[in-house]
Amino acid sequence: MSERKIVVGVDGSDPSKCALRWAVRQAALLDGSVHAVGAWEFPAFYSWEGGPMPPDDFEDAARKALDDAVDQIEDEDLPRVPIERTLTHGHAAQALLDAAEGAELLVVGSRGHGSFYGALLGSVSQRCAVHAKCPVVIVRY
Template identity: 35%
Template structure:
């Protein structure tokens, strides 16, 4: 298979959890792993080397090297068979990781880094990278649930189509099934054509639900042939999309969502549903950009 998985580290517990998840992803994919630390201090007028009055191993640069070495060690202990490289790159984390995403198949980050505000469920780097990354971005909030399915949110948008592709590929790699969930309300569901032309709003009971079930079936069309070994469950839920996905994520290995759905405002790179998942899902969240999101 091959390819490259990139993981960002900053010395936080969340970052090390991301390293473990990234190492497993690299193993499943047969890919190399690159452990990256964004070294912002190099851009500032501060001494980087050890103090003449301190130990030789002190200083900001040595600290950055130790963070990366710790990440490499954690990755190697998690997946010894994976080829692990590393780099300390000068720059702001979002800029560095966005650049790294241009040559990667997947970028993995923790939900909150060392610089986050206390009480935040997910940090700004994770949110902004999910919006701007050039490949799927996996944000590790909570551990994967062993034995659960790969959950994917489906709404028929281009980014949702990309998320479906990602979910099936992930399920095949992990040896799990897919749970494809589509949620709707009477306010966001397009009405099917009226059955009686003389009554423009007349539809038989269940017509809207049937139309939403067709949307889900069409979004999944052809995937069974590509991934015949992946079991698939469908769920069409009448209710709030965010609530439905958060509840389903409690038993999922991973959740895949599009960066921006069909109901989002034009120009937004990250929609309200994907942002809510980053903050509240009970499993790692993969945000996948589609052809309609400016990727």
């Protein structure tokens, strides 16, 4: 894999797909690669006594969102670059910050699935922009 890695956050939302498209185009310009990162965690309202979905379903849903988004992008008329996929358990911003260590660039969409949690905990894009050790691009949707 190329050393010029671009990390992009992918949650299956339209803004994250826009960010993924942007990252693929930029990686092609840099002769680099894309590292698509998804993250999942148990919602704050989930309890072990019973919740809306069994624990494995949260991870499966996040994996499907990541795979579907990358598969869709790979089917589009975009430059061909290597795309690595990683799904992590934990907060999305921290997963992206960890994955972006040593990266050329970190790319995130301007909005994702976490509007309520984003307002409560701070947006993923804002946290990445403030704490990343590499340049961050926030793609507006």
